[in-house]
Amino acid sequence: MGMTAETLVEAAEELAACVDELKFSHPVSHVYNPLRYAWDPHRRYLQRYGCGSRRVLFVGMNPGPWGMAQTGVPFGEVEAVTGWLGIRGRVDAPDREHPRRPVFGFDCERSEVSGRRLWGLMRDRFGSPDAFFANHFVGNYCPLVFLESSGRNRTPDRLPADQKDALYRVCDRHLRTVVDLLRPEWLIGIGRFAEERILAATEAGSGSRGARCGRGPRCGRILHPSPANPQANRDWAGQVEAALVEWGVWARNS
Numbered sequence: 001m002g003m004t005a006e007t008l009v010e011a012a013e014e015l016a017a018c019v020d021e022l023k024f025s026h027p028v029s030h031v032y033n034p035l036r037y038a039w040d041p042h043r044r045y046l047q048r049y050g051c052g053s054r055r056v057l058f059v060g061m062n063p064g065p066w067g068m069a070q071t072g073v074p075f076g077e078v079e080a081v082t083g084w085l086g087i088r089g090r091v092d093a094p095d096r097e098h099p100r101r102p103v104f105g106f107d108c109e110r111s112e113v114s115g116r117r118l119w120g121l122m123r124d125r126f127g128s129p130d131a132f133f134a135n136h137f138v139g140n141y142c143p144l145v146f147l148e149s150s151g152r153n154r155t156p157d158r159l160p161a162d163q164k165d166a167l168y169r170v171c172d173r174h175l176r177t178v179v180d181l182l183r184p185e186w187l188i189g190i191g192r193f194a195e196e197r198i199l200a201a202t203e204a205g206s207g208s209r210g211a212r213c214g215r216g217p218r219c220g221r222i223l224h225p226s227p228a229n230p231q232a233n234r235d236w237a238g239q240v241e242a243a244l245v246e247w248g249v250w251a252r253n254s
Contacts, residue, residue, distance in 0.1 A: 002051035004181050009046050011181070012143075015174045019144055022170070024163050028154055030098040032145035034063055037103065038072025041081070041089030045073045048087070050182075055135040056249060057184040057217075059175070059194045061224075062142035065101050065153055067112035069145045074138045075225075077115030078108050084123050100151030117225035118190070121237040125250075137182055141197050142171050157193050172201035179217070186249050187217050191224030220247055 016035035024031055035042055063069045068076040073087060081087050091105030118138070126132040144167075146154040156167060179187065179202055187204045189195030198204050203216030222240045223232050231239075244250040 004052050005047050005050040007181055008050040008178065009043055011174060011177045012042065012046060015143060015170065018170045018174075019142075019167070022163070022166055024146065024159065027148050028146045028159070028163075029149040030094075030096055030101070030147040032063070032069055032094045032101075032103070032147070033143060034068050034072045034145070035143045037092040037094050038068075038070075038089070038105070040072070041076075041087050041091065041106075042072035044087050044089050045085070049085075049129065049133040050137065053183040054133075054137045055184060056137075056186045056188060057179065057182055058136065058138045058188045058190055058222075059198055060138070060140045060190040061193050062140055062156055063145050064112050064114055064226075065145060065147070066108060066110045067115045068140065069101075070103060070105055070108040070112075074140050075112070075115035075118045077112040077119065078106055079111065080115055080119035080123075082106060084119055085129050098147045098151055101145075101147055113227045114225040117232070117236050121240060124237070125241065137184075139178060141175060141194055142167065155193070168197070168200075172197070175201045184217050186247075187219045188244075188249070189219070189221045191226075191229075192221060195219065195221035218247075220244075220249065 012035055016033060019033060060074055068074055070076060071078060071081045072089065072091065073081045073085065088106055091103065093103055097103060122132045142156045148154055156164065159167065187198045187202065189198050198219055204219035222243055223229060223236060225232050225236050227233055245252050
Protein backbone atom coordinates (compact mmCIF):
# COMPACT_ATOMS: atom_id res chain seq x y z
CA MET A 1 0.00 0.00 0.00
CA GLY A 2 1.43 3.37 -1.03
CA MET A 3 1.70 6.43 1.17
CA THR A 4 -1.31 8.10 -0.48
CA ALA A 5 -3.53 5.08 0.12
CA GLU A 6 -2.29 4.76 3.69
CA THR A 7 -3.12 8.42 4.34
CA LEU A 8 -6.54 8.02 2.69
CA VAL A 9 -7.24 5.14 5.07
CA GLU A 10 -6.22 7.29 8.04
CA ALA A 11 -8.39 10.16 6.80
CA ALA A 12 -11.38 7.83 6.41
CA GLU A 13 -10.87 6.56 9.96
CA GLU A 14 -10.85 10.14 11.22
CA LEU A 15 -13.97 10.96 9.19
CA ALA A 16 -15.78 7.95 10.64
CA ALA A 17 -14.94 9.05 14.17
CA CYS A 18 -15.98 12.66 13.55
CA VAL A 19 -19.38 11.86 12.05
CA ASP A 20 -20.06 9.41 14.87
CA GLU A 21 -19.97 12.37 17.24
CA LEU A 22 -22.72 14.23 15.38
CA LYS A 23 -26.33 14.09 16.52
CA PHE A 24 -29.30 13.77 14.18
CA SER A 25 -32.98 13.96 15.07
CA HIS A 26 -36.43 14.00 13.48
CA PRO A 27 -37.16 13.40 10.64
CA VAL A 28 -34.10 11.09 10.72
CA SER A 29 -34.68 7.97 12.80
CA HIS A 30 -31.68 5.82 11.77
CA VAL A 31 -28.16 6.68 10.66
CA TYR A 32 -25.87 4.14 8.98
CA ASN A 33 -22.11 4.63 8.91
CA PRO A 34 -20.61 2.14 6.43
CA LEU A 35 -17.13 3.32 7.41
CA ARG A 36 -17.80 1.39 10.62
CA TYR A 37 -19.77 -1.75 9.84
CA ALA A 38 -18.42 -2.14 6.26
CA TRP A 39 -14.92 -0.85 7.03
CA ASP A 40 -13.15 -3.96 5.72
CA PRO A 41 -14.21 -3.59 2.05
CA HIS A 42 -13.94 0.21 2.22
CA ARG A 43 -10.37 -0.07 3.44
CA ARG A 44 -9.60 -2.57 0.68
CA TYR A 45 -11.01 -0.12 -1.90
CA LEU A 46 -8.75 2.68 -0.65
CA GLN A 47 -5.70 0.44 -0.40
CA ARG A 48 -6.11 -1.05 -3.85
CA TYR A 49 -7.18 1.99 -5.84
CA GLY A 50 -6.04 5.02 -3.83
CA CYS A 51 -2.29 4.95 -4.53
CA GLY A 52 -0.76 8.13 -5.96
CA SER A 53 -2.20 11.29 -7.45
CA ARG A 54 -5.21 11.29 -9.77
CA ARG A 55 -6.09 13.60 -12.65
CA VAL A 56 -9.86 13.31 -12.06
CA LEU A 57 -11.75 12.95 -8.78
CA PHE A 58 -15.44 12.08 -9.04
CA VAL A 59 -17.44 13.03 -5.94
CA GLY A 60 -20.87 11.62 -5.10
CA MET A 61 -23.32 12.77 -2.45
CA ASN A 62 -23.62 9.96 0.12
CA PRO A 63 -24.14 6.18 0.18
CA GLY A 64 -27.26 4.68 -1.32
CA PRO A 65 -29.20 2.12 0.76
CA TRP A 66 -28.52 -0.60 -1.81
CA GLY A 67 -25.01 0.46 -2.80
CA MET A 68 -22.29 1.64 -0.45
CA ALA A 69 -24.59 0.95 2.49
CA GLN A 70 -24.26 -2.73 1.57
CA THR A 71 -20.66 -2.99 0.34
CA GLY A 72 -18.73 -0.07 1.82
CA VAL A 73 -17.60 1.02 -1.67
CA PRO A 74 -18.80 4.27 -3.29
CA PHE A 75 -21.68 3.57 -5.70
CA GLY A 76 -21.18 0.01 -4.49
CA GLU A 77 -23.54 -2.07 -6.58
CA VAL A 78 -22.70 -5.63 -5.54
CA GLU A 79 -21.97 -7.13 -8.96
CA ALA A 80 -19.80 -4.19 -9.98
CA VAL A 81 -17.83 -4.28 -6.73
CA THR A 82 -17.22 -8.01 -6.74
CA GLY A 83 -17.11 -8.68 -10.48
CA TRP A 84 -15.25 -5.62 -11.81
CA LEU A 85 -13.50 -3.97 -8.87
CA GLY A 86 -12.65 -7.36 -7.37
CA ILE A 87 -13.45 -6.36 -3.79
CA ARG A 88 -15.08 -8.37 -1.06
CA GLY A 89 -14.86 -8.14 2.69
CA ARG A 90 -16.61 -8.48 6.00
CA VAL A 91 -19.79 -6.45 6.45
CA ASP A 92 -21.47 -6.40 9.85
CA ALA A 93 -24.85 -4.97 10.79
CA PRO A 94 -25.24 -1.27 11.64
CA ASP A 95 -25.58 -0.45 15.33
CA ARG A 96 -29.28 0.31 14.84
CA GLU A 97 -30.71 -1.37 11.76
CA HIS A 98 -33.95 -0.16 10.24
CA PRO A 99 -36.30 -3.14 9.69
CA ARG A 100 -37.17 -1.88 6.20
CA ARG A 101 -33.56 -1.23 5.17
CA PRO A 102 -31.60 -4.30 6.21
CA VAL A 103 -27.91 -4.63 5.43
CA PHE A 104 -27.14 -7.91 3.69
CA GLY A 105 -23.62 -6.98 2.65
CA PHE A 106 -22.40 -8.84 -0.40
CA ASP A 107 -25.42 -11.15 -0.17
CA CYS A 108 -27.69 -8.25 -1.13
CA GLU A 109 -29.75 -9.34 -4.12
CA ARG A 110 -30.99 -5.88 -5.01
CA SER A 111 -29.01 -3.97 -7.63
CA GLU A 112 -28.33 -0.26 -7.14
CA VAL A 113 -29.04 1.41 -10.48
CA SER A 114 -26.73 4.37 -9.80
CA GLY A 115 -23.77 2.12 -9.14
CA ARG A 116 -24.55 -0.14 -12.07
CA ARG A 117 -24.63 2.86 -14.40
CA LEU A 118 -21.53 4.57 -13.02
CA TRP A 119 -19.22 1.58 -12.88
CA GLY A 120 -20.71 0.22 -16.10
CA LEU A 121 -19.64 3.37 -17.94
CA MET A 122 -16.11 3.12 -16.54
CA ARG A 123 -15.87 -0.55 -17.43
CA ASP A 124 -17.11 0.00 -20.98
CA ARG A 125 -14.74 2.91 -21.61
CA PHE A 126 -11.59 1.77 -19.80
CA GLY A 127 -11.90 -2.02 -19.77
CA SER A 128 -10.06 -2.77 -16.56
CA PRO A 129 -10.27 -1.07 -13.16
CA ASP A 130 -6.50 -0.53 -13.19
CA ALA A 131 -6.81 1.46 -16.43
CA PHE A 132 -9.58 3.60 -14.94
CA PHE A 133 -7.93 4.19 -11.57
CA ALA A 134 -4.61 5.12 -13.15
CA ASN A 135 -6.03 8.63 -13.59
CA HIS A 136 -9.36 8.62 -11.72
CA PHE A 137 -10.82 8.08 -8.28
CA VAL A 138 -14.39 7.94 -6.98
CA GLY A 139 -15.46 9.02 -3.51
CA ASN A 140 -18.46 10.39 -1.64
CA TYR A 141 -18.78 13.74 0.07
CA CYS A 142 -20.74 12.38 3.05
CA PRO A 143 -20.25 8.82 4.38
CA LEU A 144 -23.61 8.50 6.16
CA VAL A 145 -27.00 7.08 5.19
CA PHE A 146 -30.01 8.87 6.71
CA LEU A 147 -33.31 7.03 7.04
CA GLU A 148 -36.70 8.25 8.16
CA SER A 149 -39.00 6.15 10.35
CA SER A 150 -40.81 4.94 7.23
CA GLY A 151 -37.52 3.67 5.80
CA ARG A 152 -37.39 6.47 3.26
CA ASN A 153 -33.92 7.72 2.38
CA ARG A 154 -33.25 11.37 3.33
CA THR A 155 -30.42 13.14 1.56
CA PRO A 156 -27.96 15.36 3.50
CA ASP A 157 -29.22 18.58 1.91
CA ARG A 158 -32.66 17.96 3.46
CA LEU A 159 -31.44 17.76 7.06
CA PRO A 160 -32.37 20.48 9.58
CA ALA A 161 -30.07 23.49 9.18
CA ASP A 162 -28.05 23.11 12.37
CA GLN A 163 -27.46 19.39 11.80
CA LYS A 164 -26.60 19.99 8.15
CA ASP A 165 -24.09 22.72 9.00
CA ALA A 166 -22.29 20.53 11.53
CA LEU A 167 -22.12 17.68 9.02
CA TYR A 168 -20.84 19.93 6.25
CA ARG A 169 -17.98 21.22 8.41
CA VAL A 170 -16.72 17.68 8.94
CA CYS A 171 -17.23 16.56 5.34
CA ASP A 172 -15.72 19.74 3.88
CA ARG A 173 -12.57 19.15 5.89
CA HIS A 174 -12.33 15.55 4.70
CA LEU A 175 -12.89 16.54 1.07
CA ARG A 176 -10.07 19.08 1.29
CA THR A 177 -7.81 16.38 2.70
CA VAL A 178 -8.61 14.03 -0.18
CA VAL A 179 -8.03 16.79 -2.73
CA ASP A 180 -4.68 17.65 -1.12
CA LEU A 181 -3.65 13.98 -1.28
CA LEU A 182 -4.80 13.17 -4.83
CA ARG A 183 -4.00 16.59 -6.35
CA PRO A 184 -6.60 16.27 -9.14
CA GLU A 185 -6.80 18.61 -12.12
CA TRP A 186 -10.55 18.03 -12.25
CA LEU A 187 -13.19 17.69 -9.54
CA ILE A 188 -16.39 16.27 -11.01
CA GLY A 189 -19.52 16.45 -8.91
CA ILE A 190 -21.91 13.57 -9.53
CA GLY A 191 -25.07 15.64 -9.34
CA ARG A 192 -25.73 19.25 -8.34
CA PHE A 193 -25.31 18.73 -4.58
CA ALA A 194 -21.81 17.33 -4.94
CA GLU A 195 -20.79 20.16 -7.27
CA GLU A 196 -22.06 22.75 -4.78
CA ARG A 197 -20.13 21.17 -1.91
CA ILE A 198 -16.96 20.97 -4.03
CA LEU A 199 -17.17 24.67 -4.78
CA ALA A 200 -17.95 25.54 -1.15
CA ALA A 201 -15.17 23.42 0.35
CA THR A 202 -12.29 23.78 -2.09
CA GLU A 203 -10.55 26.25 -4.40
CA ALA A 204 -12.04 24.59 -7.47
CA GLY A 205 -13.00 26.97 -10.28
CA SER A 206 -16.58 28.22 -10.26
CA GLY A 207 -18.74 29.75 -12.97
CA SER A 208 -18.62 28.12 -16.39
CA ARG A 209 -17.59 24.48 -16.55
CA GLY A 210 -13.88 24.08 -16.18
CA ALA A 211 -13.14 27.61 -14.96
CA ARG A 212 -9.97 27.71 -12.88
CA CYS A 213 -9.74 29.72 -9.68
CA GLY A 214 -6.12 30.47 -8.81
CA ARG A 215 -4.16 27.25 -8.57
CA GLY A 216 -7.17 25.14 -7.69
CA PRO A 217 -8.56 22.31 -9.84
CA ARG A 218 -11.26 22.74 -12.43
CA CYS A 219 -14.80 21.78 -11.48
CA GLY A 220 -17.61 20.22 -13.47
CA ARG A 221 -20.89 18.43 -12.87
CA ILE A 222 -22.32 15.33 -14.48
CA LEU A 223 -25.84 14.00 -14.23
CA HIS A 224 -26.50 11.91 -11.17
CA PRO A 225 -27.20 8.37 -12.39
CA SER A 226 -30.15 7.77 -10.07
CA PRO A 227 -33.33 6.60 -11.81
CA ALA A 228 -35.14 9.22 -9.70
CA ASN A 229 -33.57 11.74 -12.07
CA PRO A 230 -35.71 11.55 -15.26
CA GLN A 231 -32.94 12.95 -17.45
CA ALA A 232 -30.62 10.16 -16.33
CA ASN A 233 -32.99 7.57 -17.73
CA ARG A 234 -32.26 8.72 -21.30
CA ASP A 235 -28.83 7.29 -22.14
CA TRP A 236 -27.09 8.46 -18.96
CA ALA A 237 -23.73 7.02 -20.03
CA GLY A 238 -23.88 8.69 -23.44
CA GLN A 239 -24.73 12.09 -21.96
CA VAL A 240 -21.97 11.89 -19.36
CA GLU A 241 -19.31 10.70 -21.78
CA ALA A 242 -20.19 13.48 -24.24
CA ALA A 243 -19.95 16.12 -21.51
CA LEU A 244 -16.58 14.90 -20.22
CA VAL A 245 -15.19 14.82 -23.77
CA GLU A 246 -16.51 18.32 -24.48
CA TRP A 247 -14.78 19.74 -21.38
CA GLY A 248 -11.53 17.99 -22.22
CA VAL A 249 -11.62 15.68 -19.21
CA TRP A 250 -11.64 12.65 -21.53
CA ALA A 251 -10.17 12.31 -25.02
CA ARG A 252 -12.67 11.99 -27.84
CA ASN A 253 -11.64 8.59 -29.13
CA SER A 254 -9.68 6.99 -26.30
